[in-house]
Amino acid sequence: MLVRHARERGLHGIAITDHGACGAYEYCLSQGLATRDGRAVDGFLVVPGVEIYAREGHVLCIGTLLEERWNGKELADIVRETAKRGGVAIPAHPFDRWRKGAGKKGLDSVEELAAIETFNPASSRGANAKARRYAQERGIAAIAGSDAHHASAVGVCWTEFELDELSVGNVVAAIVNGSGTPHEAYLSRREALKKHFANWFRKPRLGRRKDERGDA
Numbered sequence: 001m002l003v004r005h006a007r008e009r010g011l012h013g014i015a016i017t018d019h020g021a022c023g024a025y026e027y028c029l030s031q032g033l034a035t036r037d038g039r040a041v042d043g044f045l046v047v048p049g050v051e052i053y054a055r056e057g058h059v060l061c062i063g064t065l066l067e068e069r070w071n072g073k074e075l076a077d078i079v080r081e082t083a084k085r086g087g088v089a090i091p092a093h094p095f096d097r098w099r100k101g102a103g104k105k106g107l108d109s110v111e112e113l114a115a116i117e118t119f120n121p122a123s124s125r126g127a128n129a130k131a132r133r134y135a136q137e138r139g140i141a142a143i144a145g146s147d148a149h150h151a152s153a154v155g156v157c158w159t160e161f162e163l164d165e166l167s168v169g170n171v172v173a174a175i176v177n178g179s180g181t182p183h184e185a186y187l188s189r190r191e192a193l194k195k196h197f198a199n200w201f202r203k204p205r206l207g208r209r210k211d212e213r214g215d216a
Contacts, residue, residue, distance in 0.1 A: 056106030
């Protein structure tokens with residue numbers, strides 16, 4: 001369903017980043033929607049990924065899969081391990097106080113940081129603006145993603161890349177090189193409410209106290 005909705009939205013690929021789990025990507029492999037060599041299937045690329053609960057905040061691991069045991073680890077360790085496996089780690093909604101963003105303190109703790117999510121359609125304009133400024137000041141890549149928790153929200157916003165070949169390796173390289181162009185749009189009121197209630201009823205995992213988040 002996700003792939004179909006993404007195609008209908010005119011996308012040429014999606015990254016699947018479930019919270020702390022990798023089963024959806026394995027399902028795509030089993031259904032022939034993705035390949036283990038990281039190439040597109042019928043002109044559409046499914047990129048492996050996972051959203052990990054780092055100690056400082058949520059981080060998207062793109063281009064590879066990390067096991068559940070990485071939840072709760074230091075952000076810097078997750079960034080290094082993701083790169084070691086051929087992927088790139090991108091702190092999600094980093095200045096969103098209510099959704100476990102890493103904040104300035106968390107981001108500053110990672111020297112090897114290549115990119116951050118500078119636009120999340122469910123975050124406030126202020127949080128997104130802080131993320132954009134941080135990326136500009138530090139000279140790291142800016143990424144936008146739909147953070148879709150429902151198929152209907154897939155492709156609300158996205159990052160565009162110019163690639164010689166549609167492959168996982170090329171997507172990761174383009175993110176690291178900062179050659180992506182974010183396309184920004186906020187969720188509709190209906191989609192925002194769906195996301196809000198989905199988050200409310202989702203089983204909490206590895207939550208952190210407010211005083212541990214290090215938000216700026």
